[in-house]
Amino acid sequence: MKNSYLPFTFLLIISGLANAQTKPAEKLVPYVKPIIGTQRMGHTYPGATVPFGMVQLSPETDSVGYELNGKYNPKVYEYCAGYQYEDKTITGFSHTHFSGTGHSDLGDFLVMPTVGALRLNPGTADKPGSGYRSRFSHQNEVSQANYYKVKLDDYNIQAEMTTSTRVGFHQYIFPKADDAHIVLDLTAGIYNYPDKNVWTYIRVVNDTLVTGYRQTNGWAKNRVLYFAMRFSKPFISHGFRNESTKEVYRGFWGKFNQNRNFPEISGQRIKAYFDFKTTEGEKVKIKMALSPVSMEGALANMQAEVPGWDFEKVKADGQQQWESELHKIVIQTNNKATKENFYTAMYHTLINPTIYMDADGKYKGLDQNVHQANGFTNYTTFSLWDTYRALHPLFNIIDPARNNDMVKSMLAHFEQSPEHMLPVWSNSGNENWCMSGYHSVSVIADAIIKGNAAGIDANKALDACVTTARQRNYEGIGFYIDMGYIPDERNGTSVSSTLEYAYDDWTIAQLAKKLGRQDIYEEFYKRSQNYKNVYDKASGFMRPRLANGTFRPKFDPLTTIGQGFIEGNAWNYTLFAPQDPKGLIELMGGNKRFVPYLDSLFTMHLPDKFFEETEDITRDGIIGNYVHGNEPSHHLAYLYNWTNQPWKTQERVRMILPKMYKPTPDGLGGNDDTGQMSAWFIFTNLGFYPVAPGSDAYALGSPAIDGATIQLPGGKAFTVTVKNQAEKNVYVQKVLLNGKLLNSLSITHADIMNGGNLTFYMSSKHR
């Protein structure tokens, strides 16, 4: 063309914009390695799930009983997710798994394809061929977001799985076999010896459709999960085995042969098997839909989500959901390990809590009645002691609508609660009271304060928080209210609970302030200062305090057992007042004591006995006395921001990152705790962290990436730019927010959500 350079510039600009907009976004799913954390401490699972999916279709590598030779079996702790990377066999594939917990449940509806002689017991790992389990090799294993594949060597069967929200989809490629089987073992579970099973039921509706349920008393006290299972080809025959010793009117007068080709079976311990003939390379597919409500509900869920048999499509649909979610934060880095860690961490933050309702919105509530979720999606698996700290705050940035639904789910739980409390640790619509505190108030306050309150009656939410915090009968709250602390004689975790309640109460006060509820504000602000009541000036630690006001005489600040703290010791917990670091520092004697104290946390050498007594901790999981695997530590590295040596925050967090997070199977330094460990990783890489949810502030740290773009609602974005990034450039020289020099060590939620840019200038020397 003979025009001037103006159109050319114009075209350049246009193409530049077009480039930015039409260049296909890099696929992020390839960076997700669900295998990370499946060895040793992480307790993650390698199987398939979609974001927040109800189904987690994943392999079990052993059947672990609570007791071994009459004693507690320590392996029970290791198998919370049903899988340990070092194992050599797979017992089967079940449909529900926790990610990163320290306690067990789920593992529902174990399915195992086999050929050859029918075996209905899993056998043991040390005796190959002794049961239905099969050997496998990691060489023949693929673990992606929403896709898992493995070769079952004992049978030469290739197993693949993928999911939609409520449906697990199996695809098995068989060898030629006259005696192929699918085993469905309802006695299996995580863990299930002794039995968590209360009752189970299987109905063979026809030769391609099976329905049923499993009812358990486990970590969830009253839980029933229903299933509908379709086969892509009819089975030739089927049978059952009932291993219950107790059954009334069993096989009443033998009217039918109830073990072979009979349409239904009920009992406490039942198994079913389905027989096929297969040709070489024949694919047999199975769809297993779940429902918390009914078999009918499960069938409807299957029809709604996966009416057909296109495995690749379901996999692709799920992975497209993953791409969507992962693209909420696009990072720039040349470090492949960082990218794998980052997107695996993103993945791990986006699989809990879990959706807990049918496609039609029905769910079983805490009151064991069926409810209709009106105007929200109902969630469960609230590991709140862990997740209030960074996971829910992360949702407030990248998934506010979902967090809004989670708050609504918690409020529904409160309405249904016989104890009139918000959730403490809830799973499958059950309260299991695990850990301590009443941290849902933090999640609720944080969401509302951060403007994420659409459709929520904020005053009613505040009332629920207040009612919960005034439940005198719950774990020392009565004493806490009357005395300002929980006396040591009355509760085994009196100190940590006092500290946790004080923080929780502070969040209630913040919410009350926002809503103009002055009386509530004053009541709970006062309570939030209670952390000072368990500080022992003489020793300089938080310490168990007796009813008479004195502190417990014999006291060891390093021991985690029996000192009044949950999952931690005084050394760590003394630093737990995230709502008031300034006040804490003052209490402890100012910077001149506080800074060396915090320093020594990271540098001291612990005696061996410390590791012997604590289940969750190994030397690998510790830096000095800093236990990253224990969540009360998660804000600690950021506390330097309130001292005169904030550069130490930057140093510490950059030191913690590579130590505690590696892109390897054993790469997590502690239980992922349903995403909290991963959320810490995300924030810390970005360079800011929500030290006290309920406040709208994020403490600045030291970003470990080259840059990031955070996608916000309404098309906005918040970008992080990092100049002079390098492994040794851990210190921050200066920070610009939207081009202006930032003089504080924090940014606000509004700073992020309005969109804009945060630029860090890094250096190998601190200021």
Place this chain on the structure above:
Amino acid sequence: MKNSYLPFTFLLIISGLANAQTKPAEKLVPYVKPIIGTQRMGHTYPGATVPFGMVQLSPETDSVGYELNGKYNPKVYEYCAGYQYEDKTITGFSHTHFSGTGHSDLGDFLVMPTVGALRLNPGTADKPGSGYRSRFSHQNEVSQANYYKVKLDDYNIQAEMTTSTRVGFHQYIFPKADDAHIVLDLTAGIYNYPDKNVWTYIRVVNDTLVTGYRQTNGWAKNRVLYFAMRFSKPFISHGFRNESTKEVYRGFWGKFNQNRNFPEISGQRIKAYFDFKTTEGEKVKIKMALSPVSMEGALANMQAEVPGWDFEKVKADGQQQWESELHKIVIQTNNKATKENFYTAMYHTLINPTIYMDADGKYKGLDQNVHQANGFTNYTTFSLWDTYRALHPLFNIIDPARNNDMVKSMLAHFEQSPEHMLPVWSNSGNENWCMSGYHSVSVIADAIIKGNAAGIDANKALDACVTTARQRNYEGIGFYIDMGYIPDERNGTSVSSTLEYAYDDWTIAQLAKKLGRQDIYEEFYKRSQNYKNVYDKASGFMRPRLANGTFRPKFDPLTTIGQGFIEGNAWNYTLFAPQDPKGLIELMGGNKRFVPYLDSLFTMHLPDKFFEETEDITRDGIIGNYVHGNEPSHHLAYLYNWTNQPWKTQERVRMILPKMYKPTPDGLGGNDDTGQMSAWFIFTNLGFYPVAPGSDAYALGSPAIDGATIQLPGGKAFTVTVKNQAEKNVYVQKVLLNGKLLNSLSITHADIMNGGNLTFYMSSKHR
């Protein structure tokens, strides 16, 4: 007045009519004595219920375990209704009871009021004061239709109960006490040692409202019943006891004291107690609503039926329902015993089957999904082996709309059945396969043939019958279809089942004929002749037949055990072909063999061993070898009508009546069998009996009353008039139907339902 006698006559007529219409109907409830049958064989319960009510609120007089000293405890059989008249203690009042069965279940939600030291075990009858049970005396006991009262002597508490359809209403008059309690024992049941409990739950919603459920595996395989319980005054405190040995994560880390004043408890064996202070004569009332669907459903049922606390009103409302039902047949007699027997029998025919749905129409179906009953009331407790014979035929006369609903309930059961069968013996929405045959086809055919098919797709109903009767895998049906009989080697009750199937098939054929389904008619008419295949000409008995066609060599026609018959012996069962008495008589060698055979049934003397081997039978329950307590006998006395000595029918039935039915606690000669025994009594007193339901004919007998008026739909009435009635006038001289001499020995259903009159002329001499 100075008018002529014409007006006077007119006035007389008017006043006569007026008299007939406005004279208050005699109250019939006073003649109902639910205590009849509560001693020994009857297995009835004395407590309160409304017609077909879901609740049967009645006292338990012992807690009976299945085993005693490691062996089967024969008392289990005696306590099917939870109560035996000879007992001296009451353990409590529970809300669900069978009437007259031979197997146990139910006994849900045992409530016991006590004063003094709290005891949570029932104790034993031989040690007064050893548990929560109390001594009582029949002098202080009142048992009426929908009302029960007793004084609990150990506590000086007066207990009264009444019900609505879904609510049990207790009224306890306490003495002055500081330590009054209401015990709620969810470990109790009929029977419950070993445990039928799968799981139980109690929630204390507030100090006047408690909800919960009991889940059992018993005679009903998968059963859950929910309750809502309101107290008329708040309890001061409450507590729980959990006797389960196995519970996972029990009282997780002791966060609450879960045994005292805690809002909920779950477990396999739980009990609750509620504490009060009472003044002298203070009434404490409890309403307990049931639901097969949910706790929410139970609460709604209570609100719908008994929103208030007026005990007398609920009692009166229920008794008014009874008056309505009992007035369906108004008899004339001067014999008080006859009247009490008659109205107690009427009562016993009108308490089963039982309504099984919430006030909003929801119920738990056979498929364990929740269903909505659209256009019918859903029933359960179908003891069909017993009730097809006379109970459902009676309903077709006095309660056709209800029987229509029962047929619809059976068809819904079929739709939900995994085995694709109509009910055999169903209870609480579960199939328990008790007894034999597939007699629902008889009930369905009988109803449709008798014109009681409104809202029923008759062809679809026929299809359900046919599908059921073609279930090859069910108890020998496959052999029966292929060979014309069930071979002895294949089934322990091969002969009685062959006979029962033949009868059932005949009813299917009748229905097919009515609907013009010729192919089905021919198939099943042919099958109905199969009864002839198990007749052994050589011995003259129905006899087990081997697959090779020969009859079993060693055979005892008197023994009930192991001879191929269920609940009976060859002597009785040889007469079981109610669909074809003419054919049977011919088969057996004509009247000259048949009549003496039938005679000897009533006159022979059985050896002692016969009674030792049979649980259900005592010498009192037998007339010769005629066992009135076993339903296959029920038509036998009427078979003379097909011989040349029909007068013997009249003689026999008049002889059976006083022997088998007395207005005393032990007045029933056998289990009432959910109303079948009582229905036999009703028909026989009226003078006609449905020998072969599925036919529209009723065989005439010998009425034992002076007269009766049967109320029919649409304001019509069918009256029975008996001339020259007297104890020895058992023979019928002649019968007029609507004034015309009746030459046959039967009337039809239309004869009755069109309204009219049947007049018997009685004599002490037979024709």
